[in-house]
Amino acid sequence: MKIAFTSKGTNPESLIDPRFGRTDFILLYDEETDQYTSLDNREVQQTAHGAGPQTAAKLFNLKPDVLITGNGPGGNAATALKQMKIKIFTGAGQKTVKEAYEAYKAGELSEY
């Protein structure tokens, strides 16, 4: 499965970014190949409105099965993500990406 994380950096030791729409990076982990790829989302800082949909569109192109984040997406982003039929887990707020993945596997995160 492909797991996407909203993160503050480009590697598994980076902290989870609690936001979705204005997240700094999206880190994608492919369970099969054990590879991480990252997407730099920081141009969203220039976005006055519509950060949620804008980021959702980018996420879509990565084709993840699961999204792990901190607080959860805002209203618009949530609507977009619903269309993607992706499972969303929240509560990873203070963790690193790696820790968040372990928490997800252990069933410790909440499903949005």
Next chain:
Amino acid sequence: MRIAIASGKGGTGKTTLAVNLAHYISQNRPVLLCDLDVEEPDSGLFLPGNLKEKREIFRNVPSWESKNCNLCGFCQEVCNFHSIIKLGNQIMVFPELCHSCYACSELCPCESLPMVPVKIGDISLHKDGLFTFVESRLEIGQEQAVPLISRSLTYLEEQFPDPLLKILDSPPGTSCPVIETVKGSDFVILVTEPTPFGLHDLKLAVEAVKNLGKAFAVVINRNGLGNTGVEDYCIKEKIRILAKIENRREIAELYSRGELIYPKIPQVRRELDKVILFLQDLAKERL
């Protein structure tokens, strides 16, 4: 004549003044009060019912029709507000982000984005003798106040032409929603409190109103509460102070219960008389 009651800072007594002034005037003459603080319209909490009419207000946003769409994604490119995105073989529209510019709809090569109405709020009309009350209320989840304010002003224009005196309770602050309200008015009364926050935000409000080329004056609410900073500023800048309403716990208590102030407090009536006299002179000047 349209009089906007505004303030830089929230909580200075804008609605209190608007409601009491309008209701007091209505004891003798026809007057209309319009609550344009669409995100948090509170005037109605102080006024008796008598709902006469309620209309839903809409604006147009694009809606995707998949039939002829070739999924070129030009709409996503065209939209500066990120309110339309392409997710694989689907186009998603986010009405709350849409500014209704019609660009995507009219530039779509396949005519797959017809514009459809979406509800942004309600305008309700209440009447009680000489007093007409119009409230504009933004739907929760709708993030843009300006389109509703704009439509409300048009509604007033069409349904209640001059010479009816119209008092507009504005949103607080100095950003777009206030600007929209003030743009649609003939004179602005800025309500402030005699404190450092009050003075700071009054200066911002004065700047805003001057930028729009509108004539204005100040009402100081809760006078005696803080210091003379606001009064000194007005004198220095040659800004007319129309009235000074005293700071009294009694007034705060009446307000807390949703009651009108002027029937119970003579000092308030006297100050409102000053404002009314001024407005009468203003109306004569304009003729």
Next chain:
Amino acid sequence: MKEIVVISGKGGTGKTSLAASFSVLGGAEIVTADCDVDAADMHLLLEPDFSQTEDFHSGLLAYIDQDRCSSFGNCKGVCRFKAVAVIEGQHKILPLECEGCGYCARVCPTGAIKMTERAVGKWYSSRIKTGGTMIHAKLDVGGENSGKLVAKVKTEAKKIAQREGKGIVLVDGSPGIGCPVVSSLTGADFVLFVTEPTVSGLHDLARVHSLVKRFGIQSGCIINKADLNPEIAEQTMDFLKQEKILPIALLPYDENFTKAMVMGKTIVEHAPEGLGKLVSEAWGNITEIIEEKGE
């Protein structure tokens, strides 16, 4: 690092004064973010030094290059906001009306219209009287408020908190229920509502709470000027119970609150034994709650 956001639905409940008090109580160990950018007032109590400043841009503004304009008028034909005017025979953009949609630029046959970034204000990074850092901003008059400036202020505050190892970011949020409030709320660990026992106060509290509910963030409430109307104070407490919002404090109506502000001080500096003590206790409650959350 935890984020506490202070909001009210209604203005004038004492939100900013209380947030400033918390900033003083938190001292140099916290970072303060004034996200009430439309009418930013916290700086009046915290003596910021405005040491760093940057322009802030939000949205776009159309601009017609008169040298390339051939007066086709397509721009005026498509603009839904009446932002194109013909002044002395020339097509010009009216900045106050322009929404920045870019439609005109797309249909101009000579490419005479450019979309430019609109400067709408400035943001500042300051050392404040506690030795801590505050990030604040000033939106220009008529400037478009949006989630973006609020997000910028919060991001900078969090960056500093991260860099300097500070445990708490305290956010003075925006009033109302629109975009800026949502942006104030995202990423929060705890939301503190400040309300007053009046019909307007309760009405607006309910409206803004429905927004917070969506995010499922733990929240608490301070009822300010509580003895002004005991009946509505009680109704408010019922509402809090119903919605599982933690009651944090009931503060009495006290003119010291304003007297402090007039002197450029927070209530905890001006009346440390009276009202200040209650505010101190409230802060103690809040920090305890968010610390527990971490475990």
